[in-house]
Structures are given as C-alpha cells and as structure tokens.
Amino acid sequence: MDLQHLNEQQREAALHTEGPLLILAGAGSGKTQTMTHRIAYLIEQGVSPYEILAVTFTNKAAGEMRQRVEKLVGRCPGMWILTFHSMSLRILRENYEAAGYAKNFVVYDTVDQKALIKNILKEQNIDQKLYPIPYLLSIISKEKEADRGPEEYIELEGGLQGANIKSRTVYQVYREYQKQLKNNNAMDFDDLLRNAYHVLRDHDEILAAYQNRFAYIMVDEYQDTNHIQYQIISLLARARQNLCVVGDDDQCIYEWRGADIRNILDFEKDFPQAKVIKLEQNYRSTGNILAAAHSVIRNNRGRKQKKLWTEQEEGHKLVYARLENDKEEAAYVVRQIRLLEGAHRDYDDFAILYRTNAQSRLFEDALRRAGIPYQILSGFSFYERKETKDMISYMRLVVNPQDEMAFMRVINEPKRGIGEKTVDKLRALAHVRGQSLLALLGDEEVLAGLPAKAREPVREMVQAIELCASEAANLTIADIYDTLLARTGYMKALEDQHTTEADARVENLLDFRSFIYDFESEKKAAGEEATLAEFLEKVATDADADKYESESGKVTLMTLHSAKGLEFPVVFMPGMEDGLFPGHRSLDSEDRMEEERRLCYVGMTRAKERLFLTSAEYRVLYGQGNFTRESAFMRELDKSLLDANGDTVYTPKRRAAGSLGVDTGSMDGFARPAYKPYDPLRYAKQAVREKAAAGAAGDDGLEAGDSVQHSKFGRGLVLETDEKTVTVIFDSVGRKKLARGIAQLKKI
DNA sequence: GCACAAGTGCTTTTT
DNA sequence: GCACTTGTGC
Numbered sequence: 001m002d003l004q005h006l007n008e009q010q011r012e013a014a015l016h017t018e019g020p021l022l023i024l025a026g027a028g029s030g031k032t033q034t035m036t037h038r039i040a041y042l043i044e045q046g047v048s049p050y051e052i053l054a055v056t057f058t059n060k061a062a063g064e065m066r067q068r069v070e071k072l073v074g075r076c077p078g079m080w081i082l083t084f085h086s087m088s089l090r091i092l093r094e095n096y097e098a099a100g101y102a103k104n105f106v107v108y109d110t111v112d113q114k115a116l117i118k119n120i121l122k123e124q125n126i127d128q129k130l131y132p133i134p135y136l137l138s139i140i141s142k143e144k145e146a147d148r149g150p151e152e153y154i155e156l157e158g159g160l161q162g163a164n165i166k167s168r169t170v171y172q173v174y175r176e177y178q179k180q181l182k183n184n185n186a187m188d189f190d191d192l193l194r195n196a197y198h199v200l201r202d203h204d205e206i207l208a209a210y211q212n213r214f215a216y217i218m219v220d221e222y223q224d225t226n227h228i229q230y231q232i233i234s235l236l237a238r239a240r241q242n243l244c245v246v247g248d249d250d251q252c253i254y255e256w257r258g259a260d261i262r263n264i265l266d267f268e269k270d271f272p273q274a275k276v277i278k279l280e281q282n283y284r285s286t287g288n289i290l291a292a293a294h295s296v297i298r299n300n301r302g303r304k305q306k307k308l309w310t311e312q313e314e315g316h317k318l319v320y321a322r323l324e325n326d327k328e329e330a331a332y333v334v335r336q337i338r339l340l341e342g343a344h345r346d347y348d349d350f351a352i353l354y355r356t357n358a359q360s361r362l363f364e365d366a367l368r369r370a371g372i373p374y375q376i377l378s379g380f381s382f383y384e385r386k387e388t389k390d391m392i393s394y395m396r397l398v399v400n401p402q403d404e405m406a407f408m409r410v411i412n413e414p415k416r417g418i419g420e421k422t423v424d425k426l427r428a429l430a431h432v433r434g435q436s437l438l439a440l441l442g443d444e445e446v447l448a449g450l451p452a453k454a455r456e457p458v459r460e461m462v463q464a465i466e467l468c469a470s471e472a473a474n475l476t477i478a479d480i481y482d483t484l485l486a487r488t489g490y491m492k493a494l495e496d497q498h499t500t501e502a503d504a505r506v507e508n509l510l511d512f513r514s515f516i517y518d519f520e521s522e523k524k525a526a527g528e529e530a531t532l533a534e535f536l537e538k539v540a541t542d543a544d545a546d547k548y549e550s551e552s553g554k555v556t557l558m559t560l561h562s563a564k565g566l567e568f569p570v571v572f573m574p575g576m577e578d579g580l581f582p583g584h585r586s587l588d589s590e591d592r593m594e595e596e597r598r599l600c601y602v603g604m605t606r607a608k609e610r611l612f613l614t615s616a617e618y619r620v621l622y623g624q625g626n627f628t629r630e631s632a633f634m635r636e637l638d639k640s641l642l643d644a645n646g647d648t649v650y651t652p653k654r655r656a657a658g659s660l661g662v663d664t665g666s667m668d669g670f671a672r673p674a675y676k677p678y679d680p681l682r683y684a685k686q687a688v689r690e691k692a693a694a695g696a697a698g699d700d701g702l703e704a705g706d707s708v709q710h711s712k713f714g715r716g717l718v719l720e721t722d723e724k725t726v727t728v729i730f731d732s733v734g735r736k737k738l739a740r741g742i743a744q745l746k747k748i
Numbered sequence: 749g750c751a752c753a754a755g756t757g758c759t760t761t762t763t
Numbered sequence: 764g765c766a767c768t769t770g771t772g773c
Contacts, residue, residue: 057762058763059762083762084762084763085763088763089763188763189763190763224762254760254762256761257760257762355759356759356760357759357760358758358765415750417749417750418749419750420749421749451749540763541762541763559760560760561760562760580759581759583760585759586759596760599760620764623765624764
C-alpha cells in the first residue's frame with residue numbers, strides 16, 4: 001500500500017491497526033482518505049475484508065467509503081461498511097428469533113410512529129393537548145436511546161405508585177406503543193439499535209460469532225454517536241480491542257437528536273490504552289477562512305484542544321455585508337454570484353448555506369429572476385411524499401399483512417367510503433379474532449357488514465394485495481407496484497381529479513416507479529435477486545436517496561446541517577442574526593449556543609476560497625417583520641479577517657455607486673433549463689395503464705403454444721391456460737404458473 | 749364520511 | 764406565511 005502521499009499523522013493512523021485508536025480529525029484534514037487507506041492497508045496485510053466492520057452515519061458516507069476502498073484494493077463484497085441502523089437491521093435479520101420477532105418484520109418511520117401514538121391516545125382517551133405526540137415520541141426516543149424500556153422508565157420516575165400523573169401517562173403510552181409495535185411485527189428506528197444491542201448482550205454465542213468475525217472495527221463521525229450505538233460498538237470491540245473511532249468534537253451538531261458528545265470526549269477513559277492521533281493540517285480552506293472559523297469555535301468551552309493549520313496562503317479576506325432587508329440580502333448574494341461567475345467560476349462552485357429551510361425561498365426567487373440555475377436540497381425526500389408513502393404502505397402489506405399502520409393508512413386511500421368509525425370497528429374485531437385486518441377483510445361476512453358502497457372497492461383492494469403476495473415470486477417489484485397502482489384504484493382516483501396537484505402526484509408516482517426499476521436493474525446487473533422485502537428495507541433505512549449529488553452548472557442551496565462533509569469554493573452564509581442563527585431557542589442556553597457555534601464552524605469550514613457572511617437589518621419571519629441584531633457569532637469573529645469594504649449596509653442607491661459593482665445585465669437571456677420534449681416516464685405510464693387494462697379485461701388473448709416475453713423471466717412458451725392462470729415454460733427458470741392479468745406477459 | 753373553514757404553532761434531520 | 768391539524772355543517 002502506498003501511504004507516501006499521506007502526511008505523518010495520517011500515516012501513523014493508517015498504520016496503527018492493533019488496539020484502540022482515537023483519530024481527532026479536524027474539518028478538511030483528510031479524514032476519509034486516512035480511513036480508506038487504513039482499511040486498504042489492513043487488507044494488504046492479509047486481513048480478510050470479511051473481518052472488517054466500518055460504521056458510518058449516512059448511507060451516502062458508507063457508499064462513498066466503500067467506493068474509495070474498492071478503488072484501492074478491488075471489490076470487497078464481504079466487508080461490512082454500513083450505517084449503525086443498517087448494521088443493526090442486518091444483525092436482527094440474521095437473528096430475528098433471538099430478538100423475539102417474526103421473520104419479515106418491518107421498520108416504522110416517523111410518520112408511522114406518529115400515527116401509532118395517535119391511535120393509542122385515542123384508544124386510551126388521553127388528551128392530545130395535554131400530551132402532544134411529538135412530546136411523547138421524544139421522551140420515548142430518549143428513553144430508548146438510554147436503553148430504558150417502559151418499566152425502567154416508570155421505575156426511574158418513582159414507580160407506579162410514586163410517579164406523578166404525567167409520568168404514569170407517559171408510561172402507559174410507552175408500554176402500549178411497544179406492545180403494538182410488536183403486534184404489528186414492526187420496529188421503529190430506535191428499536192433497531194436497541195434490539196440489536198440486546199441480542200448481542202443477551203446471547204453469548206451470537207455476540208461471540210460477531211466478535212470473532214469483526215477483528216477490526218471502525219466508526220466514523222464518532223462525535224455523533226448516542227448511548228446505544230456506543231454500547232453496541234463496545235460489545236463488538238470488547239474482545240479484540242481493535243477499535244478505531246474517528247471524529248471531531250467541534251463538528252458535533254446532532255446533540256438535539258441524541259448524539260452524546262461525551263462518547264468522543266471520554267474515549268480515552270473508556271479505553272485507557274487508547275492511542276490518540278490529531279489530524280490538524282487542513283487541505284481545504286485558505287488561511288483566512290480557517291483563522292476566522294477558529295476565532296468563533298474557540299469560544300466553546302467543552303472541546304478538545306486542537307487548531308487547524310494550513311500550508312495554503314491566506315487568500316481573500318472574508319466579506320461581511322449587512323443589508324437593508326432580507327430581500328436585499330438575497331439580491332446581494334445573487335449579485336456576488338454573477339460577479340464571480342463572470343470571473344471564471346462555474347455556478348457549481350457556489351453554495352448558499354442557511355440555518356432554516358424557510359430561508360431558501362428568497363434566494364430561489366432571486367436566482368430564478370436572474371436566470372441562474374440552482375439546485376435545492378430540502379429535507380423532504382420523495383419517500384416522504386404522501387403518494388409515495390401510500391404506495392409503500394401497499395407494498396408493505398404485500399410483505400407483512402400484520403402491518404396495521406400501513407393498512408390504516410391506505411384502507412381509505414383512495415376514498416372507498418371507509419371512515420374513522422368503520423376502521424375502529426374493524427380494528428377491534430381484528431384484535432378480538434387475533435387476525436390481521438387484511439385477513440379479516442378477506443372474510444365475505446365481514447365484507448358484507450361494510451357500508452354498501454365500500455364493499456366492492458375494498459374487496460378489490462384486498463384481492464390486489466393478496467394476488468401480489470401470492471405471485472410475488474413471479475413478479476418484478478415494478479410489476480407489483482404497477483399492479484397495486486392500477487388495481488387498488490389509486491392511480492385512477494388521481495387521474496380523475498384533473499387538478500395540477502393530482503397531476504403532480506401522478507408524475508411523482510411514475511418517478512417512483514423509475515426509482516424501483518433502477519433498483520432492480522442495479523441488483524440484476526450485480527447478479528443478485530431483487531426482492532420486495534429488500535426494496536422496502538432500502539426505502540426504510542435510506543432516507544437520503546435523492547440527496548446531494550454535485551450537479552454541474554448549478555448553485556447549491558441547503559441547510560448548514562446538510563452541508564456537513566461537503567466543500568465548495570465559494571460559500572455564502574446568510575442570516576447571521578441573533579434569533580435566526582443562533583436560533584431563538586438557543587439564546588438562553590449555553591449548551592445549545594455551543595452546538596449552534598459548532599454549526600457555524602461547520603458552515604465556515606465548508607469554504608475553500610471565498611466566504612461571504614450576510615445579515616439583514618429587517619427580516620420577515622413567520623409572517624412578521626422584525627428588526628434584527630447581528631449574530632453573536634459575528635461579534636465573536638475576528639474582525640481583522642474581514643474585508644473592510646464589506647462591513648456596510650448596502651442600500652440600492654449606494655450599491656449602484658459602490659465598489660462591489662453594478663448589475664451589468666449582461667447575464668440576462670441566460671439559457672434556462674428547457675423543457676425536454678422527450679418524456680422519460682412515457683414507458684412507465686404505459687406499463688401502469690396496461691396493467692389496469694389487463695385487470696379490467698381479464699383476458700390477454702394468450703393461448704397454449706404462444707411465445708411470450710416476461711418482465712422477470714424472459715422468453716417462454718405457453719403450455720396451457722385457464723380463466724385465472726397461464727402456465728409457461730421459461731428458458732431461464734422452467735415451468736411457472738402465473739396469474740393472468742398481472743403477470744407481465746407479452747406475446748411475441 | 750367528506751369537504752371546507754378556522755385555528756395553531758413553528759430549527760436543524762438521519763435512520 | 765404557510766402547512767398542517769382540528770372543528771363544523773352538510
């Protein structure tokens with residue numbers, strides 16, 4: 001392994017393979033480079049990839065790391081490079097019995113969690129005003145992160161007798177919540193970690209097997225681990241002590257969701273023989289940018305002493321501009337982008353990093369007006385869109401009929417005339433009979449008890465799901481999706497609306513189909529079978545599927561949080577105002593101020609060459625205009641690093657004459673992205689329509705002797721047919737009996 | 749059961 | 764200012 005181009009500390013870290021190791025890696029210090037080389041070095045030393053476990057926080061980081069390692073040493077299919085959650089999921093899939101779950105358990109996301117709590121509050125007659133759902137969920141999540149179940153919780157609150165009414169209610173909800181999750185054969189994200197931890201902790205033979213396997217363990221972004229994640233890692237690493245954790249306490253920005261900065265601060269206490277290596281040379285930013293970032297972060301008390309340095313020159317000074325109002329601020333940023341773009345920069349060199357998503361709008365408007373292409377990263381992925389979630393629920397029911405949340409989500413979507421009352425009745429009956437809701441509605445008697453107009457649509461929906469379940473082995477995921485979309489009436493209901501909104505949803509659903517199709521194609525290309533269960537797993541644990549890919553030729557807009565790990569030549573940080581950044585809820589707490597300060601540090605250190613900070617004297621927030629005060633971080637920042645020209649308020653008039661230049665207008669007529677005449681979704685639309693038609697007609701005109709093409713099995717010959725089925729002998733898999741109307745069979 | 753009107757309350761975001 | 768939730772009348 002060629003470690004020559006690593007610096008001394010990086011090399012030391014890569015070579016230190018035995019025993020616990022803490023790498024304190026400052027921003028831009030070549031952390032990933034060091035980690036990937038370390039893994040590659042291990043493999044070169046004869047360690048099997050199979051014995052290596054590397055844990056990251058996002059799927060994206062995991063994917064990137066694997067890619068870079070494999071570039072160095074070739075493909076390593078047996079190596080586990082994954083997120084904490086997917087690792088836990090994998091352990092649980094391999095040991096679901098030890099966890100006390102049935103095989104096809106599903107993962108509930110936040111939306112499901114909320115729905116479940118809502119049901120419980122209703123069932124138990126608890127007032128949502130007194131016990132808001134987010135409040136309950138945050139307690140439950142915190143308890144689980146601390147590895148406390150409902151019993152441990154109430155114990156700590158003084159026991160059932162001693163606890164106050166509030167804690168008793170929380171206990172009641174928590175207990176019921178866990179019970180219902182279990183009944184639905186479902187886990188939430190916290191359960192994933194906690195159950196995996198328990199399986200390892202309580203089953204020596206299982207733990208020993210993983211300990212035995214993973215001779216070398218690495219954890220990235222260690223500063224963002226929570227208690228349970230720490231416990232899992234401790235268990236796995238206990239036997240061999242070959243644990244390498246990498247992180248930067250200055251970049252811990254997720255305390256609000258359970259990250260425990262003490263894990264990194266106390267690593268040396270937990271592992272007394274630990275070696276500590278600091279990576280302090282920064283390869284990203286100019287001297288001025290680093291100095292400015294440091295002048296802010298040094299105000300934090302609880303941090304490990306380290307200071308980044310660079311061999312790069314000082315570079316430009318930072319620019320700070322205080323504008324008249326928020327609109328002017330956006331205009332100013334756009335003007336700067338134009339000016340710099342005129343000086344040989346591409347639009348993808350620029351990033352606008354703000355504190356809250358709500359700030360993006362003004363920038364979008366200004367950029368659009370200027371004809372500057374941009375891409376925006378909102379936290380909203382297409383998995384979270386209503387229509388996508390609905391379809392995922394249908395697919396989940398195909399895999400796990402016990403999934404009550406999924407069922408309740410779609411039983412009346414599209415509208416089938418099933419209301420709240422009916423759902424309550426059905427649930428009660430299902431619980432009494434110990435049946436799933438789906439099985440219950442397969443019962444003709446139950447069906448007859450429904451309101452007349454609901455009967456047929458519900459029957460068809462149940463049939464569609466059951467058909468997909470029984471035929472799952474013969475269908476591609478896209479087939480199943482199309483079938484559900486067509487046979488549940490979901491697509492039709494949207495298409496019949498003829499509103500722009502409904503049309504957009506249809507587009508999204510077809511988009512989602514392309515996504516499914518891509519997933520299958522990729523799997524197939526890798527020579528693997530793609531199952532619906534696997535796909536749902538991906539969907540559940542991979543929330544950032546459509547997140548940042550640096551798109552060429554576009555300015556990037558995103559929150560400071562999402563920017564972590566990225567870098568840009570030119571960074572704008574607008575909204576440097578008290579109450580916005582730091583946020584108003586942080587102003588009265590020193591801990592929260594420190595986290596905001598770290599966020600500021602993260603933002604500033606994204607910049608390679610130029611950094612612009614701006615604020616507005618007057619800003620409209622929550623529909624209310626207010627005069628603002630400059631951010632505490634601006635007050636902390638070393639003023640000598642600021643460009644003197646920037647420290648002014650630019651009114652429109654002064655701007656025209658000012659040193660920052662005039663709008664030239666030369667960028668007008670900039671080509672906006674044209675509408676593509678080609679519709680990439682054309683084929684998808686057609687496929688759904690065909691399935692709907694097949695469902696309606698029930699006859700595909702196939703006869704014995706016909707040659708056919710199947711979407712999953714390829715070419716085949718029809719042996720016999722009857723009303724409901726077609727028996728085909730395929731070149732690839734031999735004889736198959738397929739359901740008529742849903743199997744994608746084309747006569748050739 | 750459903751459509752529409754009024755009311756609320758608000759960072760950040762991964763899995 | 765807006766999106767999402769809850770309440771009201773048909």
